[in-house]
Amino acid sequence: MAQQGASATLTLDPDQDSLQKEAEPLAELLRAPERTARLIGPHGEAIELPPAIFDALAAIAEALRRGNGVSVIPLHHLLTTNEAAELVNVSRPYLVRLLKEKKIPFDMVGTHRRVRLGDVLAFRQQREEQRREALQNLVRQSEKLGLPY
DSSP states (O other): OEEEOTTOOEEEOTTSTTHHHHHHHHHHHHTSSOOOOEEEOTTSOEEEOOHHHHHHHHHHHHHHHTTOOEEEOOTTOEEOHHHHHHHHTSOHHHHHHHHHTTSSOOEEETTEEEEEHHHHHHHHHHHHHHHHHHHHHHHHHHHHHTOOO
């Protein structure tokens, strides 16, 4: 079932209320090549779903169909340093060092650092791009030197 908190997060657990089984036909429907759909409200009013929302619904339905839980969290949601470190896959002390080096913006809430989810995701994406570039450079150097890789 869906759980909503004060920060407008939404969590769907496929183990509860047979969501996994119910998501199957929805995921199938949303896999259609046409990337448009209409949403019909409780009083019969209908609107076109924007493509980004359509894609988000398709991704949620597919994840539930596969038995994975889904959480929808606003990008402005504040994370603890532990939560942020888990998302970036680093230790908390290393994340705190990144914060002190101003590589990721943060806010102080009392004596605690809080990091916006959007900033953590942006940092993670930037880091992945740097890793990808470094790997491509290694491959180019290996090919240039005739080394197997």
